[in-house]
Amino acid sequence: MLPTAEAERSYQPTERVALPNHVLTPGLVNLHTHAAMTLLRGLADDLPLMSWLKDHVWPAESRHVSAEFVYDGTLLACAEMLRGGVTCFSEMYFFPEAAARAALAAGMRAALGIIAFEFPTAYAADANDYITKGLAARDELKEEPLLSFCMAPHAPYTVSDKTFTKIVTIAEELDLPIHTHLHETKAEIEESLARHKVRPIARLGALGVLGPRLIAAHAVHLTDAEIDTLARHGASVAHCPSSNLKLASGLARVAAMTARGVNVGLGTDGAASNNRLDLLEEMRLAALLAKAVANDAQAMPAHQAIAAATLHGARALGLEAVIGSLLPGKSADLCAVSFEEPELSPCYDPASHLVYAAGRAQVSHVWVAGEIRLERGKLVGFDNRSLNNRVLLWQNKIAAETKA
Amino acid sequence: MLPTAEAERSYQPTERVALPNHVLTPGLVNLHTHAAMTLLRGLADDLPLMSWLKDHVWPAESRHVSAEFVYDGTLLACAEMLRGGVTCFSEMYFFPEAAARAALAAGMRAALGIIAFEFPTAYAADANDYITKGLAARDELKEEPLLSFCMAPHAPYTVSDKTFTKIVTIAEELDLPIHTHLHETKAEIEESLARHKVRPIARLGALGVLGPRLIAAHAVHLTDAEIDTLARHGASVAHCPSSNLKLASGLARVAAMTARGVNVGLGTDGAASNNRLDLLEEMRLAALLAKAVANDAQAMPAHQAIAAATLHGARALGLEAVIGSLLPGKSADLCAVSFEEPELSPCYDPASHLVYAAGRAQVSHVWVAGEIRLERGKLVGFDNRSLNNRVLLWQNKIAAETKA
Numbered sequence: 001m002l003p004t005a006e007a008e009r010s011y012q013p014t015e016r017v018a019l020p021n022h023v024l025t026p027g028l029v030n031l032h033t034h035a036a037m038t039l040l041r042g043l044a045d046d047l048p049l050m051s052w053l054k055d056h057v058w059p060a061e062s063r064h065v066s067a068e069f070v071y072d073g074t075l076l077a078c079a080e081m082l083r084g085g086v087t088c089f090s091e092m093y094f095f096p097e098a099a100a101r102a103a104l105a106a107g108m109r110a111a112l113g114i115i116a117f118e119f120p121t122a123y124a125a126d127a128n129d130y131i132t133k134g135l136a137a138r139d140e141l142k143e144e145p146l147l148s149f150c151m152a153p154h155a156p157y158t159v160s161d162k163t164f165t166k167i168v169t170i171a172e173e174l175d176l177p178i179h180t181h182l183h184e185t186k187a188e189i190e191e192s193l194a195r196h197k198v199r200p201i202a203r204l205g206a207l208g209v210l211g212p213r214l215i216a217a218h219a220v221h222l223t224d225a226e227i228d229t230l231a232r233h234g235a236s237v238a239h240c241p242s243s244n245l246k247l248a249s250g251l252a253r254v255a256a257m258t259a260r261g262v263n264v265g266l267g268t269d270g271a272a273s274n275n276r277l278d279l280l281e282e283m284r285l286a287a288l289l290a291k292a293v294a295n296d297a298q299a300m301p302a303h304q305a306i307a308a309a310t311l312h313g314a315r316a317l318g319l320e321a322v323i324g325s326l327l328p329g330k331s332a333d334l335c336a337v338s339f340e341e342p343e344l345s346p347c348y349d350p351a352s353h354l355v356y357a358a359g360r361a362q363v364s365h366v367w368v369a370g371e372i373r374l375e376r377g378k379l380v381g382f383d384n385r386s387l388n389n390r391v392l393l394w395q396n397k398i399a400a401e402t403k404a
Numbered sequence: 405m406l407p408t409a410e411a412e413r414s415y416q417p418t419e420r421v422a423l424p425n426h427v428l429t430p431g432l433v434n435l436h437t438h439a440a441m442t443l444l445r446g447l448a449d450d451l452p453l454m455s456w457l458k459d460h461v462w463p464a465e466s467r468h469v470s471a472e473f474v475y476d477g478t479l480l481a482c483a484e485m486l487r488g489g490v491t492c493f494s495e496m497y498f499f500p501e502a503a504a505r506a507a508l509a510a511g512m513r514a515a516l517g518i519i520a521f522e523f524p525t526a527y528a529a530d531a532n533d534y535i536t537k538g539l540a541a542r543d544e545l546k547e548e549p550l551l552s553f554c555m556a557p558h559a560p561y562t563v564s565d566k567t568f569t570k571i572v573t574i575a576e577e578l579d580l581p582i583h584t585h586l587h588e589t590k591a592e593i594e595e596s597l598a599r600h601k602v603r604p605i606a607r608l609g610a611l612g613v614l615g616p617r618l619i620a621a622h623a624v625h626l627t628d629a630e631i632d633t634l635a636r637h638g639a640s641v642a643h644c645p646s647s648n649l650k651l652a653s654g655l656a657r658v659a660a661m662t663a664r665g666v667n668v669g670l671g672t673d674g675a676a677s678n679n680r681l682d683l684l685e686e687m688r689l690a691a692l693l694a695k696a697v698a699n700d701a702q703a704m705p706a707h708q709a710i711a712a713a714t715l716h717g718a719r720a721l722g723l724e725a726v727i728g729s730l731l732p733g734k735s736a737d738l739c740a741v742s743f744e745e746p747e748l749s750p751c752y753d754p755a756s757h758l759v760y761a762a763g764r765a766q767v768s769h770v771w772v773a774g775e776i777r778l779e780r781g782k783l784v785g786f787d788n789r790s791l792n793n794r795v796l797l798w799q800n801k802i803a804a805e806t807k808a
Contacts, residue, residue, distance in 0.1 A: 039750060041750060041752075042750075042751065042753050042756040042757050042760065043752045043753075045705070045706060045753070045756045045760060046701065046706060046756075047701055048700070048701045048702060049701060076746055079746040080746050080747050083745075083746070083747070242692060244696065245692035245693055245695055245696040246695060246701070246760070247701050248695040248698070248699055248700055249696070250696060250699075271761075274760070275756065275757070275760040276747060276761050276763075281763075285689070288646060288649035288689075289649055291649055291650060291651070292652055292654060292655055295654075296652055297452045297456065297650070297651055298450050298451065299652070301450035302450060341487075342480055342483040342484050342788075342791070342792075342795075343487070343682075345442075345445075345792070345795050345799075346445060346446075346795050346796070346798060346799030347446065347799065348445075348446050348447045348806070349446050349449070352446035352449045352679065353445075353446050353679070356449060356650070356678070356679040356680070357446060357675075357679045357680050359680075359682075359763055359765065360763070360765070361763065361764070361765030384746075388746075391746075391749050394750060395749075395751065395752070398750070398752075402752070
């Protein structure tokens with residue numbers, strides 16, 4: 001991006017796009033997702049977390065997740081996210097190299113998690129194997145201008161002290177963020193107290209995980225002292241309001257976090273627990289929910305919600321110099337929202353409408369790094385039919401095996 | 405509506421509409437709104453309730469509200485609601501006859517509140533005057549097949565015992581529902597305790613307001629005993645999750661109400677406190693929020709949320725025999741939702757997708773009493789340009805006077 005006058009002096013336009021009655025925003029940043037889980041969207045709902053995971057999601061994953069599953073599911077996620085104004089997503093799932101290839105095919109920016117678990121899956125055998133494979137993917141793809149990488153230890157209850165320590169060393173060496181689930185449920189905290197005698201944040205603090213690299217996904221259950229700890233360490237939170245409600249995880253104290261200086265971005269989580277990858281929806285819900293939780297109608301006002309969906313997400317990913325706001329020198333990751341429909345009429349305050357009244361249906365144009373990806377609501381350079389056919393194949397396969 | 409075989413025998417179709425990959429639902433019922441407040445959409449947000457009301461909404465209303473304001477604002481609301489699958493709305497505002505004319509112009513079903521306050525406005529001088537004018541509107545319009553009427557005392561803090569008593573008598577005589585704000589905020593309850601020595605529900609109980617006629621809008625703050633009281637009286641609640649969050653009113657205990665047998669429908673409230681008249685959004689939010697509030701991921705499952713948005717609203721309005729479900733003999737108030745887009749793909753459970761993944765952008769066709777009102781996302785027989793011009797006039801007028 002550059003100032004208009006300088007652009008006029010330095011370049012000949014091949015095309016001019018004028019969008020009267022639109023608002024142009026920075027491309028939205030989805031700070032926490034498991035993109036390929038679109039293929040499990042709506043497979044199991046309205047269930048307690050443990051039954052949802054153990055009886056439905058994990059069995060389906062162990063049957064189906066492969067590089068192909070991740071590629072197809074992530075491509076579907078990219079289609080949905082681009083149509084909703086999201087230009088960058090922070091991803092945590094198996095086969096990150098397949099997710100990376102899908103993001104590149106879609107022309108989207110992605111921060112890929114180098115995921116780590118202790119237990120084996122179709123993707124890797126143990127924590128070292130996950131990390132080795134993730135680092136190999138990074139070595140192969142790190143020069144791609146749209147891609148960046150995070151270390152992504154899954155969660156305190158699935159990753160050992162030893163692995164966390166190793167991950168901190170690698171993150172410092174390679175200058176990468178550390179993206180992990182943290183304090184999502186009360187059960188997670190109770191299990192930590194039983195096994196480690198401390199709450200997860202205290203444990204991760206002792207292991208050196210807390211710091212400006214940390215992206216704590218969910219962060220639903222925090223004491224005031226823990227909020228201060230995150231703020232003091234310059235850590236970020238990926239707030240996922242839909243998912244926190246749907247799994248009955250609880251009500252995150254976003255206004256308190258923001259007031260105490262925690263950098264709060266927004267995430268959709270995966271489509272199996274949301275069930276949409278719609279950051280405008282998360283923005284609205286975050287702004288509404290913060291007010292009731294804080295018992296204060298002034299909590300998370302519109303401009304703060306917009307910052308959470310854009311600049312704060314970019315900052316968490318270490319991409320603040322490149323994306324997250326409309327400033328000369330930053331990349332042209334843009335989202336145009338049409339204000340022409342009755343739903344956004346009349347208009348006294350565009351920021352209010354963006355947060356409280358607009359929906360992804362009003363997103364008309366999206367550019368990633370200056371390349372147009374959505375034009376008048378239609379994906380550009382996207383083979384919708386082929387994607388649709390592959391998704392139907394997965395649907396039939398997964399539905400058949402779920403019945404069996 | 406009638407069974408297909410009977411339709412084939414008895415009628416020659418002038419047109420057949422086939423919608424593969426769509427779901428057909430009963431038209432959605434918006435159980436609580438102030439439709440004309442669309443003209444104040446986004447005028448004042450992120451403010452505490454009393455400043456929002458006293459410094460912004462009431463001054464704007466006292467300057468601008470007239471029969472013309474209500475007609476134009478309600479027509480805009482009808483456009484928005486029809487585009488989102490709403491076929492019937494329960495309305496509470498000044499100049500109900502103007503709202504009625506707008507609903508008829510839009511071809512929408514409406515249950516119009518015969519509103520009552522004690523204080524004077526541009527519409528009426530005192531409670532008797534409000535009621536007289538509302539009843540006159542009903543006398544004039546009661547044969548319109550799309551219209552019905554409710555008694556609509558505004559709230560316990562704006563209506564006297566005497567007026568409530570009179571309203572109960574009229575409601576019984578004319579067999580009308582009683583639509584009122586109830587237990588919306590803690591302040592309302594505290595004020596009632598100070599003035600009347602009892603909480604509002606107890607006061608209304610003594611005045612004979614509780615019963616199957618009652619539609620209690622909001623009902624955020626209820627004790628277990630009050631929930632049982634509402635259930636025992638066969639009363640209905642119009643749950644308004646977006647508005648309850650946005651004004652920081654609190655978290656309604658919907659799962660507890662449903663479990664104890666209260667009939668719970670859904671409302672958008674007015675566009676000044678939401679800021680959208682989008683019942684699919686309220687349905688999703690109600691289902692998500694109920695889970696976190698009840699600490700139970702099984703609370704308000706998808707089918708229950710759909711019932712709240714359709715049949716339960718119809719029941720509250722005394723219209724259960726006419727609308728709210730797809731049954732032979734009921735009116736063809738229908739909403740078709742397209743499942744063709746990537747946002748609703750793959751599909752394992754259409755009910756889950758309707759609640760958790762679909763948005764109003766997927767509403768493709770709407771019929772009210774068998775007449776098509778929305779076709780492939782476009783309003784039918786609606787003068788969009790003329791409406792848009794009138795809304796812009798209001799916008800300029802209201803914005804100018806707000807600045808001054």
